[in-house]
Amino acid sequence: MSGTTTAADATALAAVTEIDASITGIEDRLAAWAAETGTALAALSGRVTGGPVDKLIRPVVEELVRAPGGYAAGAGFLANAGLLGPERSYIAWWHGEELEHVDALANFSPTSISRYVKSEWFRIPVETGQAHVTGPYVDFLCTDEYVLTFTHPVFRCSEGPVAGIVGMDVTVQRLERGALPALRRIGERATLVYDDGRAIASAAPDIAAGDLAAAGEGCRVYSVGRKFRIWSGGTAI
Helix, strand or coil, X not given: CCCCCCHHHHXXXXXXXXXXXXXXXXXXHHHXXXXXXXXXXXXXXXXXXXXXXXXXXXXXXXXXHHCCCCCEEEEEEEXXXXXXXXXXXXXXXXXXXXXXXXXXXXXXXXXXXXXXXXCHHHHHHHHHXXXXXXXXXXXXXXXXXXXXXXXXXXXXXXXXXXXXXEEEEEEHHHHHHHHHHHHHHHCCECEEECCCCEEEEECCCCCCCCCEEEECCCCCEEEECCCXXXXXXXXXX
């Protein structure tokens, strides 16, 4: 790359910064929420039960889901085994502006954790202790829409096990709506992809969300967020 920045370069960099701010904003808000939740759980005296968990989580979900111009279609907390008792989980998750409680009946089943432990959005943050993004996939549990689920582990203490995860469902439609104008300023085939090369949004008409794509020859690669990239020229696989 030459040391000279052209007007087109400046336009592209401004557009990348715009998309990066949106994705980083989601990731940073989730990380802050995870830290706040861990501190609040640590402050609970005695045995943790569902009522206090709901009271702790629901106001944040309401803020996220109802934020003007926000990206969250649903959000919540899922307890790991041990927080509410041995082999017992708890889900405090709501979606939509009406804040519909997701799968609340599962909280009355002592085997409810088996419904979630194998789900990528729960399993990987618990196993790795790191934030994760799952998707895009069709979310039959909550929104019935094509979504990305951002999740982050929650710790009650720095040396302890993962107490659970907080997460946010973001519809691909919302991400596309926010990202496409900026992608078009980067290039006519500019494509936003996740770590595995799966497209999230693309200015190219032959690349749809969820498609596997590749970086075209000579295209520029920009990192956005923790694990997303923008290719100035994506190609369909």
